[in-house]
Amino acid sequence: MKPPRKLHIKSYGCQMNVYDAQRMVDTLAGEGYIETGDVNDADLVILNTCHIREKASEKVYSELGRLREVKDEAARHGRRISIAVAGCVAQAEGEEIIRRAPVVDVVVGPQSYHHLPQLLAHARRHGRALETEFPVQDKFGFLAPPRAEAIRARGISAFVTVQEGCDKFCTFCVVPYTRGAEVSRPVARIVDEVQRLADHGVCEITLIGQNVNAYHGEGPDGRIWTLGQLLHRLAALPGIVRLRYSTSHPRDVDDSLIVAHRDLPALMPFVHLPVQSGSDRILSAMNRKHSSDDYRRVIDRFRAVRQDIAFSSDFIVGFPGEQEEDFQATLALVAQIGYAGAYSFKYSPRPGTPAAEIRETVSATEMDERLVRLQQLIDSQQSAFNQAAIGTTVDVLFERSARNPGQIVGRTAYLQPAHVMASPDIIGKVLPVTIQSLERYSLLGQLAPPTPASQAQLAPADVAPADVAPADRTPAEIMTPAHITTGA
Numbered sequence: 382m383k384p385p386r387k388l389h390i391k392s393y394g395c396q397m398n399v400y401d402a403q404r405m406v407d408t409l410a411g412e413g414y415i416e417t418g419d420v421n422d423a424d425l426v427i428l429n430t431c432h433i434r435e436k437a438s439e440k441v442y443s444e445l446g447r448l449r450e451v452k453d454e455a456a457r458h459g460r461r462i463s464i465a466v467a468g469c470v471a472q473a474e475g476e477e478i479i480r481r482a483p484v485v486d487v488v489v490g491p492q493s494y495h496h497l498p499q500l501l502a503h504a505r506r507h508g509r510a511l512e513t514e515f516p517v518q519d520k521f522g523f524l525a526p527p528r529a530e531a532i533r534a535r536g537i538s539a540f541v542t543v544q545e546g547c548d549k550f551c552t553f554c555v556v557p558y559t560r561g562a563e564v565s566r567p568v569a570r571i572v573d574e575v576q577r578l579a580d581h582g583v584c585e586i587t588l589i590g591q592n593v594n595a596y597h598g599e600g601p602d603g604r605i606w607t608l609g610q611l612l613h614r615l616a617a618l619p620g621i622v623r624l625r626y627s628t629s630h631p632r633d634v635d636d637s638l639i640v641a642h643r644d645l646p647a648l649m650p651f652v653h654l655p656v657q658s659g660s661d662r663i664l665s666a667m668n669r670k671h672s673s674d675d676y677r678r679v680i681d682r683f684r685a686v687r688q689d690i691a692f693s694s695d696f697i698v699g700f701p702g703e704q705e706e707d708f709q710a711t712l713a714l715v716a717q718i719g720y721a722g723a724y725s726f727k728y729s730p731r732p733g734t735p736a737a738e739i740r741e742t743v744s745a746t747e748m749d750e751r752l753v754r755l756q757q758l759i760d761s762q763q764s765a766f767n768q769a770a771i772g773t774t775v776d777v778l779f780e781r782s783a784r785n786p787g788q789i790v791g792r793t794a795y796l797q798p799a800h801v802m803a804s805p806d807i808i809g810k811v812l813p814v815t816i817q818s819l820e821r822y823s824l825l826g827q828l829a830p831p832t833p834a835s836q837a838q839l840a841p842a843d844v845a846p847a848d849v850a851p852a853d854r855t856p857a858e859i860m861t862p863a864h865i866t867t868g869a
């Protein structure tokens with residue numbers, strides 16, 4: 382029997398890339414590849430790249446420099462390593478990667494990675510392969526489903542892409558160019574995928590998309606379903622105890638989504654709703670298609686149906702033309718809404734976007750200073766939000782053993798990590814925890830007597846705690862808004 386070939390995959394950027402990386406692993410499993418964490422041991426290395434900000438794409442070229450040494454060293458020992466660049470940098474700079482980085486064998490855009498087996502075969506025969514078209518076929522129909530053991534190894538929480546691409550064309554953003562036009566997967570396919578995950582122990586699903594609440598997939602009745610309708614359908618699947626979705630656009634919050642938050646206990650009361658700026662002048666220059674008051678009204682609609690709902694957001698500081706009074710409007714919006722956390726970024730001009738043509742007016746020092754002021758405010762709100770949990774009893778979905786021996790870590794509804802001393806057989810269960818203290822961003826507590834709500838939650842069907850290998854970063858870790866964010 383031929384020994385398995387080994388695949389090392391490194392993923393940068395958003396949750397969409399984490400999902401894509403897993404699907405590449407699943408697809409290549411059919412070609413005899415198994416995953417390895419050690420790049421030196423790999424026969425194939427894939428960099429799954431991100432182009433959203435300049436620093437994110439710069440990382441690719443420095444990583445390729447390091448990979449050249451690994452590849453040369455392997456060649457000296459008679460071993461061939463293939464290198465593939467996937468993701469949004471591949472899409473945006475495919476030709477340039479081929480030109481600048483001879484170490485690369487395959488370049489594949491995010492809509493074509495289901496062709497990886499053929500591209501690798503082509504590169505073996507002809508030297509190199511590049512595919513950055515937006516193919517007519519839907520890649521999801523061609524991707525291999527994950528194997529049962531892969532699902533179990535990834536843990537009890539999973540991402541599922543339901544929507545891709547974007548038609549909004551915010552002036553700062555590369556997504557419409559790298560991910561293409563907005564498309565939604567049919568409901569039946571999503572239900573099948575979630576059911577398969579649930580059958581193998583997944584009990585929390587995060588539906589993902591660049592604009593997930595623009596979801597408009599074909600329903601089993603032949604009509605177009607909204608995200609709210611999809612969430613209702615998924616909440617009915619046995620074994621699924623928590624549902625989340627990300628990232629939403631304020632303009633696409635329709636009544637069905639609000640109703641889903643009102644009616645579905647499985648839908649977590651924590652919504653990531655990026656606003657970018659509190660200044661209407663800047664929102665208009667960003668082509669966000671909503672004002673700061675539109676955003677406030679959307680928040681009010683959520684809060685009207687669930688008082689315990691919390692929000693996180695994304696902010697960009699230093700967009701061209703942003704003056705101190707615009708920035709003050711952002712601070713005022715943050716102060717008014719009160720966030721449980723947020724990501725904040727320095728504006729990064731992206732080639733090919735309309736904003737990159739606008740002369741930058743905010744100096745690097747001003748940008749740094751505004752970022753710090755914004756992050757201080759967000760940090761104080763996040764700390765207050767976390768402090769407020771102390772002394773309360775909250776439901777926690779337990780994910781894995783923690784670093785400290787005997788401790789198990791899980792997440793609250795608001796994605797706060799919560800640690801308790803307990804046996805690993807609580808992994809995969811939602812249990813009430815009385816929170817006793819806070820250590821930086823982690824809650825510490827002890828298991829409390831079960832509440833009727835937590836008793837009603839089903840433990841996953843067939844997951845054995847010992848089977849759950851700690852994933853590199855769990856979906857919850859990727860999704861948790863960090864107050865510390867940079868221009869990267």
Ligand code: SAM
Nearest residue numbers: 553554591592628655695696697726727728729
């Ligand atoms: N679709 C989501 C929305 O509209 O809110 C955002 C998705 S985008 C992939 C993730 C975040 O990256 C954005 O919310 C924005 O804050 C940030 N971002 C995008 N382009 C950026 C740029 N050119 N400079 C700095 N941050 C940027």
Ligand code: SF4
Nearest residue numbers: 547549550551554556
């Ligand atoms: Fe980018 Fe989001 Fe704007 Fe689309 S809506 S262009 S993904 S920031």
